[in-house]
Amino acid sequence: MSAAGVRQLVSNLICLVALTVAGPVVHATIFPYHGLYRISLPDAGSVGALAVDGRDVCVGQGDTVSLYAPTSAERIDHQHLDGTVRALTTVDGTIVVAVSDPSRLEFLAARSLRVLRQRRLGAATPSELVYDSLARMLFIEYRTAHTVTRLDPQTGRALGSVRLVGALGQMAANGRGTLYVVNSTHDAIDVIGARRMNYEGAIPLQRCSTPRALAMDTVGRRLFAACSNGRALIVDADLGFTFDRFPIQYGRDLRAAFAFRPLGPHGWKGGIFFVGGGAVSAIQMQSFVRYQAAGRFPLTRRVTAFAIAPPVGVLWLAVAPSGGKPAALWRLGTPVSEVR
Amino acid sequence: MNGLFSKLSTRVLLIWLASVLISQGYAALQPxxxxxxxxxxxxxxxxxxxxxxxxxxxxxxxxxxxxxxxxxxxxxxxxxxxxxxxxxxxxxxxxxxxxxxxxxxxxxxxxxxxxxxxxxxxxxxxxxxxxxxxxxxxxxxxxxxxxxxxxxxxxxxxxxxxxxxxxxxxxxxxxxxxxxxxxxxxxxxxxxxxxxxxxxxxxxxxxxxxxxxxxxxxxxxxxxxxxxxxxxxxxxxxxxxxxxxxxxxxxxxxxxxxxxxxxxxxSPPPPEPVYDPEALDTALRRAARGMKVLYVERVNGGEGRRSDAHIVAHLRRLGFEVKVVDQTAPQSVARGMNLIMISSTCSKWKLANKYVDAPIPLISLEGLLSDTLHFTGRDRYTDYGEHGEILESDDPPENYLDIVGAWSPMAAGLKPGLMKFTYHPGVLKWAWPLPDATVIATLPNEPREDAIFGYPKGARMADGFIAPARRALLPLDNSSYDDMTPQGKVLFDAMVLWAIHR
The missing domain is CATH 3.40.50.880 (Class I glutamine amidotransferase (GATase) domain)
Incomplete structure (x- = not known):
């Protein structure tokens, strides 16, 4: 890293740590992460999609997919696509990108971002991609069409589709052939049999208003839903039973992610992170049945995408341009994260 | 005239209560x-x-x-x-x-x-x-x-x-x-x-x-x-x-x-049963019409012979058609019957497992059959036993019962607490039924020794047995029926009415 890069890194670190300390204390528990550094993005517009494959950070911004090295903060490569990047995910060494105008899938080589192949999609604009690596199933969601389609992860061929009723939010797959889609119209989680893409029913989210975000622990079989009324619910997916609730930030733009042992020691066996509403908050998983609120980190800029890198316990946030500043990637972690 | 009308109305109401409520152990849940x-x-x-x-x-x-x-x-x-x-x-x-x-x-x-x-x-x-x-x-x-x-x-x-x-x-x-x-x-x-x-x-x-x-x-x-x-x-x-x-x-x-x-x-509880032997008698006579009772005894058995005869006579007086059979008769004799009553003159050993699975209401007057009939477990003196049998019990003879289920129609409106069951202390059997049973009376000072109880149809009984029809214990020693107090006989009638109700 250049001297200027180091200076920027130190500057950002001081800034974000100060922000952490000075920010309003909204929960007794201390949020375990601090700002490590941030990367200003050269392209215009907000980041629409973000993925971490364990080594590099893949960013979809406007019509460009870029690859960043997390340690040097340098852009390794980028690829312009004809259209707007709506979602992306990694599939066995390939980056699958959902692009609109026209709607299609682009399959890129993970390191070089070389376009391997394309697959035309329907007329609707894609909203989200989820790859279930255990079941080897790829799902694409079209929120404007209220539809979820299962795709062949290698070719992008549509294998089945289900139309749902209501406003759809984040998706999560259980690795065993079931897909969950949070439904903010019905305050519920729609359950889809992924093999046939049939609607199996809905899990109600009681006292949860307009849920938008959803994540899943496929081992513990827990669903984590974030509600716009400042509640996060932990649901036993086998029973559809909400057994715990935690206060989180209010917000209609929440997104959720779960990771096993993002920090490991000190009682952490996993973490659930909710981003949006001007903050990122955490719930610590102490066991499959015991969870604890783990604080909140206020954010000064709107987050447009986020991802978690479980092996190193790092959160990546993509923040929107603001006050003349371009979009940026913020990296949150602990000193331990850096060592590892 | 008004007074007479009022009395008649009350009596009709009591008969209705006796006949209807006795059949229902519990009031329905309010929606x-x-x-x-x-x-x-x-x-x-x-x-x-x-x-x-x-x-x-x-x-x-x-x-x-x-x-x-x-x-x-x-x-x-x-x-x-x-x-x-x-x-x-x-x-x-x-x-x-x-x-x-x-x-x-x-x-x-x-x-x-x-x-x-x-x-x-x-x-x-x-x-x-x-x-x-x-x-x-x-x-x-x-x-x-x-x-x-x-x-x-x-x-x-x-x-x-x-x-x-x-x-x-x-x-x-x-x-x-x-x-x-x-x-x-x-x-x-x-x-x-x-x-x-x-x-x-x-x-x-x-x-x-x-x-x-x-x-x-x-x-x-x-x-x-x-x-x-x-x-x-x-x-x-x-x-x-x-x-x-x-x-x-x-x-x-x-x-x-x-x-x-x-x-x-x-939810509102069922109305409290009212003690009215005449109303109960009337209700039982109505219910008995066309009903057949199989009375199982040790025919010509000596002790208890007179009591057995008097029980049969009482049932017939109420209008039941009673068929008396010996304990050794095959279970097939129960076909077409509406109630099986097993006398305490029967030998537990000779009776074997007969009538256990009969899909017909059954009242046992013999408490020692409690394990055979799956009323309780098989541990004698722990799950079931007796008072007053000199060679088989350490407990003295008894003639009182403690009414603990006064709310139930099976208690015939008797008040909670001690009641004189027979005139003279004698042998009284007991058992400790499973939770599905409604316990009406225990032996005095022995809250775990239940003398009178009934299982509804479908109840979980001992050994995982499910009651194929109503089952009840009303312990009468060989000759006890003739020694029963009027209250005791009312309990007997209330139990019969409960057992036969469809």
């Missing part, structure tokens, strides 16, 4: 819409409540069910319950502060305040023996065990509403948790239990007029529930596609059990 708007007094610990607790969630749930909830703390005066249709007591209320102020109130009580059970007379006073609370700090292993309840009773209104089966179910969601248990008195009904023993009741009830552990009678319905301070949100339930699995639906029934028990508590 939820009819319970909406009823006032509930919710007693908590207020600002002194241990934290965390689920009192707010419970209050919200009660409101969602349609109740008008008023929350008070344990120090609130008794008058706070005026106008309430139900008192709900949380474990967060200090039992010593609660004292006995609600004990005698004729208002139903639903409580998970385990330490308050003795105040209400629902259990004895001794911690760990009569009641207890399992918590993850003091009893870590047991706090996992209380995640599993057992459907001890499958025929009560609560059990039917829940679809309770004689199997384990999930009480609370997965975490080692705090839960209370109690050992109810002889008039109590265990709905669900812990640790594989009905001595550790997780959910238990007292019908109005049932005898409490302290010998008093319940002034209104009482329910004890296993919850701890912050367990309510962990009461099991299943939602969404997993609810399509019937096994899961029968497993995750904690919340349903809570709601059904609450519903039962606030």
């Amino acid at each position: 939820w819409p009819k319970l909406a708007g009823k006032a509930v007094l919710f007693v908590t610990g207020g600002i002194t409540s241990p934290k965390p607790n689920d009192d707010a969630a419970v209050a919200r749930h009660l409101r969602n069910l349609g109740f008008v909830v008023r929350t008070v703390n344990a120090a609130a005066p008794q008058a706070a319950a005026d106008g309430a249709a139900l008192i709900v007591i949380s474990s967060t209320a200090n039992a010593h502060e609660l004292g006995k102020k609600f004990a005698d109130m004729p208002i139903p009580i639903f409580t998970w305040n385990t330490f308050d059970y003795p105040n209400l007379g629902m259990t004895g006073p001794v911690l760990h023996r009569d009641f207890g609370v399992i918590d993850p700090v003091q009893q870590y292993a047991d706090s996992f065990a209380v995640l599993y309840g057992f459907g001890a009773n499958i025929t009560s209104e609560i059990s039917r509403a829940v679809g309770l089966k004689p199997q384990l179910f999930g009480t609370l969601y997965l975490e080692p948790e705090t839960a209370g248990w109690g050992r109810p008195g002889p008039g109590g009904t265990v709905i669900a239990d812990f640790f594989g023993s009905r001595r550790y009741a997780a959910v238990f009830t007292y019908e109005r007029e049932a005898t409490l552990e302290n010998g008093r009678t319940a002034p209104a319905r009482r329910v004890g529930f296993y919850l701890g301070n912050d367990d309510f949100h962990l009461l099991t339930a299943v939602y969404g596609p997993p609810a399509a699995d019937p096994n899961l639906r029968q497993w995750a029934i904690g919340l349903k059990l809570f709601d059904s028990a609450l519903q039962w508590a606030v």
Whole structure:
């Protein structure tokens, strides 16, 4: 890293740590992460999609997919696509990108971002991609069409589709052939049999208003839903039973992610992170049945995408341009994260 | 004229009550819409409540069910319950502060305040023996065990509403948790239990007029529930596609059990039976028309021969068609019968397992058949036994019974407490039936030795046996029938009427 890069890194670190300390204390528990550094993005517009494959950070911004090295903060490569990047995910060494105008899938080589192949999609604009690596199933969601389609992860061929009723939010797959889609119209989680893409029913989210975000622990079989009324619910997916609730930030733009042992020691066996509403908050998983609120980190800029890198316990946030500043990637972690 | 009309009307009403109510052990649950708007007094610990607790969630749930909830703390005066249709007591209320102020109130009580059970007379006073609370700090292993309840009773209104089966179910969601248990008195009904023993009741009830552990009678319905301070949100339930699995639906029934028990508590109890031998006699005569009784005895058996003859004569006088057979007759003789009555003159050994599975109501006058007939377990002198048999019992002869199930039509309107069953002390048999049985009378000073009880059809009996029809014990020694008091004979008739009712 250049001297200027180091200076920027130190500057950002001081800034974000100060922000952490000075920010309003909204929960007794201390949020375990601090700002490590941030990367200003050269392209215009907000980041629409973000993925971490364990080594590099893949960013979809406007019509460009870029690859960043997390340690040097340098852009390794980028690829312009004809259209707007709506979602992306990694599939066995390939980056699958959902692009609109026209709607299609682009399959890129993970390191070089070389376009391997394309697959035309329907007329609707894609909203989200989820790859279930255990079941080897790829799902694409079209929120404007209220539809979820299962795709062949290698070719992008549509294998089945289900139309749902209501406003759809984040998706999560259980690795065993079931897909969950949070439904903010019905305050519920729609359950889809992924093999046939049939609607199996809905899990109600009681006292949860307009849920938008959803994540899943496929081992513990827990669903984590974030509600716009400042509640996060932990649901036993086998029973559809909400057994715990935690206060989180209010917000209609929440997104959720779960990771096993993002920090490991000190009682952490996993973490659930909710981003949006001007903050990122955490719930610590102490066991499959015991969870604890783990604080909140206020954010000064709107987050447009986020991802978690479980092996190193790092959160990546993509923040929107603001006050003349371009979009940026913020990296949150602990000193331990850096060592590892 | 008016007086005569009034008397006639009353008599008709009593006959109707005797004939109709005797057939029904429990009144039906009031539908939820009819319970909406009823006032509930919710007693908590207020600002002194241990934290965390689920009192707010419970209050919200009660409101969602349609109740008008008023929350008070344990120090609130008794008058706070005026106008309430139900008192709900949380474990967060200090039992010593609660004292006995609600004990005698004729208002139903639903409580998970385990330490308050003795105040209400629902259990004895001794911690760990009569009641207890399992918590993850003091009893870590047991706090996992209380995640599993057992459907001890499958025929009560609560059990039917829940679809309770004689199997384990999930009480609370997965975490080692705090839960209370109690050992109810002889008039109590265990709905669900812990640790594989009905001595550790997780959910238990007292019908109005049932005898409490302290010998008093319940002034209104009482329910004890296993919850701890912050367990309510962990009461099991299943939602969404997993609810399509019937096994899961029968497993995750904690919340349903809570709601059904609450519903039962606030529903009106059945009318109190009135002691009126004439009305009972009339009702029985009506019911007896066209009914056939198989009377099984030791024909020409010597002792008891006269009593057997008198019982048969009494049944025939009531209008029953009675067929008398010897104990050695094959079970096929019961075909077409409406009631089997087994005399105490029968030899348990010779009778073998006959009539056990007969899909016909059965009354045994012989208590020693209790294991054969699956009324109870097979441990003689522990599960069943006798008083007054010189060579077979250490207990003296007895002629009184203690009525503990006065609320039941089987008790014929007799008041709770001691009643003279026979004129002279003699042999009285007893058994300790399973929770599905309704216990009417125990032996005096022996609250676990039940003399008169009945199992409804479909009840879970001992050895996993399911009652193919009503089953009852009414212990008469060989010659006791001729020595019965009028009250004793009324009990006999009430039992017959209960048993034959379709």
